[in-house]
Amino acid sequence: MFFSISLYVALAIFGFGLVYKASTWFRYNIGIEAGKFSAPTRVFKAILGIASILFSEKILTLIKVFVIDVVLQVRILRQDFLRWLMHICIYLGFMLLLLMHALENFISEPLFTDYYSTVNPFMFLRDLFGFMVIIGIGIAIFRRFILKVPRLKTNAMDHYAIIILAVIMISGVFLEATKITSHTEFQFMVEDYAGLSAEDDADEIKVLESYWVKEYGVVSPNVKKPFDKELLDQGKESHEMNCAECHSRPHWAFLGYGTAKIISPVALGLDRTNMPTILWYLHFLACWIGLAYLPFSKMFHIFVSPLSLLANAVMEKGKSEPANIATRQAMELDACTHCCTCTLNCSAAVFFEIFPNTNILPSEKIISIKALAAGKELSEPELRHLQEGIYLCTNCYRCTVVCPVGINLQDLWFNVRESLLKKGYPEFFALSPLSFYRGLMKEDGDGDNYQKPLDQTREAIADRCELMKMPDKVLPLSDIDSAFKGTLNRSDQANTFSGCFGCETCTTVCPVVASYDNPREVLGLLPHQIMNACGLGLKDLALGSNMLWDCLTCYQCQELCPQGVCVTDILYELKNEAVQQVREKSLMERTL
Amino acid sequence: MKFALFLGCNIPARLNQYESSARAVLKKVDVDLVDIKEFNCCGYPVRNLDHKAFVLASARNLALAAKKNLNVISLCKCCYGSLKKADHLMKENASLRAEINKILNKEGLQYDGDIEVKHFLSVLFHEVGVETLKKKIEKTFTDLNIATHYGCHVLRPSKVVQFDDPVAPSIFDKLVEVTGAKSIDWSMKLDCCGAPLWGVNDDLSMNLTEKKLENGKKAGADYLCTACPYCQMQFDTVQNTILSIRGTNHQLPSLLYPQLLGLSLGIERELLGLKMNSLPIEGIEDFFTEQKAMEA
Numbered sequence: 001m002f003f004s005i006s007l008y009v010a011l012a013i014f015g016f017g018l019v020y021k022a023s024t025w026f027r028y029n030i031g032i033e034a035g036k037f038s039a040p041t042r043v044f045k046a047i048l049g050i051a052s053i054l055f056s057e058k059i060l061t062l063i064k065v066f067v068i069d070v071v072l073q074v075r076i077l078r079q080d081f082l083r084w085l086m087h088i089c090i091y092l093g094f095m096l097l098l099l100m101h102a103l104e105n106f107i108s109e110p111l112f113t114d115y116y117s118t119v120n121p122f123m124f125l126r127d128l129f130g131f132m133v134i135i136g137i138g139i140a141i142f143r144r145f146i147l148k149v150p151r152l153k154t155n156a157m158d159h160y161a162i163i164i165l166a167v168i169m170i171s172g173v174f175l176e177a178t179k180i181t182s183h184t185e186f187q188f189m190v191e192d193y194a195g196l197s198a199e200d201d202a203d204e205i206k207v208l209e210s211y212w213v214k215e216y217g218v219v220s221p222n223v224k225k226p227f228d229k230e231l232l233d234q235g236k237e238s239h240e241m242n243c244a245e246c247h248s249r250p251h252w253a254f255l256g257y258g259t260a261k262i263i264s265p266v267a268l269g270l271d272r273t274n275m276p277t278i279l280w281y282l283h284f285l286a287c288w289i290g291l292a293y294l295p296f297s298k299m300f301h302i303f304v305s306p307l308s309l310l311a312n313a314v315m316e317k318g319k320s321e322p323a324n325i326a327t328r329q330a331m332e333l334d335a336c337t338h339c340c341t342c343t344l345n346c347s348a349a350v351f352f353e354i355f356p357n358t359n360i361l362p363s364e365k366i367i368s369i370k371a372l373a374a375g376k377e378l379s380e381p382e383l384r385h386l387q388e389g390i391y392l393c394t395n396c397y398r399c400t401v402v403c404p405v406g407i408n409l410q411d412l413w414f415n416v417r418e419s420l421l422k423k424g425y426p427e428f429f430a431l432s433p434l435s436f437y438r439g440l441m442k443e444d445g446d447g448d449n450y451q452k453p454l455d456q457t458r459e460a461i462a463d464r465c466e467l468m469k470m471p472d473k474v475l476p477l478s479d480i481d482s483a484f485k486g487t488l489n490r491s492d493q494a495n496t497f498s499g500c501f502g503c504e505t506c507t508t509v510c511p512v513v514a515s516y517d518n519p520r521e522v523l524g525l526l527p528h529q530i531m532n533a534c535g536l537g538l539k540d541l542a543l544g545s546n547m548l549w550d551c552l553t554c555y556q557c558q559e560l561c562p563q564g565v566c567v568t569d570i571l572y573e574l575k576n577e578a579v580q581q582v583r584e585k586s587l588m589e590r591t592l
Numbered sequence: 593m594k595f596a597l598f599l600g601c602n603i604p605a606r607l608n609q610y611e612s613s614a615r616a617v618l619k620k621v622d623v624d625l626v627d628i629k630e631f632n633c634c635g636y637p638v639r640n641l642d643h644k645a646f647v648l649a650s651a652r653n654l655a656l657a658a659k660k661n662l663n664v665i666s667l668c669k670c671c672y673g674s675l676k677k678a679d680h681l682m683k684e685n686a687s688l689r690a691e692i693n694k695i696l697n698k699e700g701l702q703y704d705g706d707i708e709v710k711h712f713l714s715v716l717f718h719e720v721g722v723e724t725l726k727k728k729i730e731k732t733f734t735d736l737n738i739a740t741h742y743g744c745h746v747l748r749p750s751k752v753v754q755f756d757d758p759v760a761p762s763i764f765d766k767l768v769e770v771t772g773a774k775s776i777d778w779s780m781k782l783d784c785c786g787a788p789l790w791g792v793n794d795d796l797s798m799n800l801t802e803k804k805l806e807n808g809k810k811a812g813a814d815y816l817c818t819a820c821p822y823c824q825m826q827f828d829t830v831q832n833t834i835l836s837i838r839g840t841n842h843q844l845p846s847l848l849y850p851q852l853l854g855l856s857l858g859i860e861r862e863l864l865g866l867k868m869n870s871l872p873i874e875g876i877e878d879f880f881t882e883q884k885a886m887e888a
Contacts, residue, residue: 395601554744554748
């Protein structure tokens with residue numbers, strides 16, 4: 001009764017969860033394009049899109065991807081054999097347990113007329129499948145907690161997934177072990193299956209019990225080893241007549257039998273406390289919890305990852321219906337298993353060692369994007385950290401190429417980056433070659449919003465430099481920051497500015513200066529003036545010029561300086577200094 | 593001859609033809625390549641913001657190659673310049689070296705300046721040699737005027753990058769002339785392509801690129817030739833944008849050096865990826881000597 005009710009409750013939650021989660025795929029808007037389509041439009045377009053794929057030659061692509069990437073999981077194999085072994089063990093073992101053992105009433109029994117969970121090969125197979133899952137969990141624990149892979153992040157959801165699987169498996173094995181040793185269970189089988197009664201067949205039960213204690217691992221309060229041979233022979237005879245047909249030797253259930261041997265000294269006590277029943281409750285309740293929570297946990301990937309792999313195999317930006325791309329992008333968030341393959345392959349992940357912003361790591365970015373997509377109110381610092389994390393990406397596409405569930409992460413970053421930039425926070429990484437890709441993708445962006453983030457960031461930096469705002473003023477000596485020179489020490493060459501004698505060679509050869517008729521107006525200070533400002537300790541002037549951000553870093557100035565001033569390196573140094581000041585400060589102010 | 597191939601971020605994502613053509617050329621001249629999957633960004637893009645982050649990223653790559661006891665070959669000039677600079681700093685600056693190695697040690701890496709970083713062109717010129725290349729040439733060009741674009745970050749700062757004479761370099765020209773093409777003189781040969789500002793200050797970037805293209809065209813170039821993904825994309829993809837936005841008529845298509853050399857070495861067209869460029873470059877085959885002879 002309790003079993004059925006709890007199962008139905010779990011199933012109801014599971015069903016509700018599936019529908020709810022799937023509905024988010026059509027409701028959540030990610031990026032600049034998604035908001036253009038209503039949820040019903042997206043549902044309609046999705047049905048249309050799926051139908052058009054199913055009735056085209058693309059169905060062949062789908063079949064190929066299903067076999068190679070979904071069933072055989074070649075994408076994981078390409079990454080790492082150990083991880084593939086781990087996942088194939090868990091996924092195959094668990095799937096087979098589900099089909100053969102959990103759904104035995106619906107699958108195994110109708111399919112095999114001689115099916116009994118206590119008969120081989122089923123008895124052996126159940127333990128074999130369980131063993132596979134346990135091996136997989138073992139590798140997962142080893143990988144996450146022992147093999148400290150740098151930048152592989154493990155969060156609460158990863159803990160939950162490992163724990164729920166472990167509880168289901170371990171309770172199952174112990175349930176089997178306590179049932180093997182249980183005398184109560186033995187008595188029950190004798191009465192129900194063998195049809196012997198305790199009063200009438202006491203002698204036969206005794207010989208049978210002796211045989212089962214000797215050969216089948218039962219721990220009995222009545223009979224004790226050693227038994228004499230005659231008794232056992234009689235027991236064997238009775239066993240063959242009454243039991244053998246429906247019960248293989250428990251040795252075949254190697255996990256349960258091994259555990260039974262270990263617990264046999266305390267087996268009688270366990271049996272008296274009704275441990276098999278307690279473990280049975282634990283086992284099925286853990287299963288129901290796993291089932292009910294599945295759509296809300298990372299286990300949801302069981303359903304969504306195949307969808308993501310299949311969808312990405314037949315969809316392409318620019319060719320597929322934009323409404324469907326928006327839907328796919330929302331769905332992909334549920335496909336993510338937080339396996340961190342993206343992070344482990346990320347070209348930019350190394351920067352996390354310097355900038356303590358977890359959003360630099362793709363696997364963590366996606367968690368923030370999930371919150372953003374779900375409409376959670378992120379604070380300004382959270383949004384800005386996400387923006388910075390997404391901008392600090394070299395757009396090398398590696399994450400997308402390696403993702404085992406085929407998520408098009410590159411598109412996701414692009415879309416979220418553009419929508420975040422719209423919010424108007426300065427983005428200092430925009431003033432770097434990281435913007436090259438954004439320039440190439442100009443057409444795909446939001447036209448009006450292209451230039452704004454660049455201008456805003458320059459303004460945010462210049463805003464800190466009061467002296468820059470007073471171009472005609474005679475500079476008082478009080479503005480000299482004598483400590484400033486000392487702060488320019490990141491690279492060895494940074495202090496060479498003191499050799500500058502103002503010959504202006506740097507400015508003369510600068511291709512950027514040469515590009516303007518009015519360079520002073522556009523660029524602020526010119527290279528030789530910046531060198532002078534450094535020498536004088538005029539921090540604001542050194543840090544506030546547009547020249548810094550319009551520098552090509554072509555090194556003409558540095559190469560040709562007769563005094564050996566490392567002009568380009570000093571400009572790099574000043575850019576570092578300017579950003580460091582503003583980045584920290586502006587982040588803190590916004591927090592306040 | 594064996595090198596760890598450093599592809600960087602742009603080539604695998606946006607310029608596959610550079611990788612396939614360079615691999616094919618190097619295979620032809622018996623240079624073995626080792627791929628190190630763990631390589632990361634060279635650090636160049638973050639140099640504006642954080643010096644230490646830049647050095648760390650570069651040094652990690654150097655450490656990975658050093659662990660396999662391999663010298664590095666880079667196809668990108670910005671990666672080359674960054675790796676060279678980091679290598680230089682790791683050798684010269686003991687306190688920075690200690691600081692960086694402390695971070696690298698966390699994943700069992702260490703760099704003490706024990707390997708060399710080379711650019712694709714310097715490997716072809718110094719290690720393989722012009723004479724060897726000439727022996728392998730199957731087809732030559734006639735009356736083909738090529739404007740070589742050296743790229744800033746291999747030439748300067750010369751003390752650090754040590755690629756060629758920074759004022760009068762000749763490696764690239766000699767490599768181009770192996771194919772029978774003429775490397776023309778043009779005044780802006782050593783100037784920047786404009787790519788570092790693409791996406792940061794597009795107008796300025798386009799002005800610089802356009803000026804350079806005009807200069808090359810006036811000097812009589814049929815094609816530009818590059819050996820860097822940033823320069824190539826600037827002269828190819830971005831030039832295409834410039835042509836459509838500004839409607840300028842001095843189109844000067846650019847091709848990658850391994851595409852040019854590959855044609856002469858008789859490498860399959862597929863591997864050279866001639867069709868993958870934004871601006872068509874297939875017309876270059878009209879300059880094959882045999883083609884010219886037939887026309888005559």
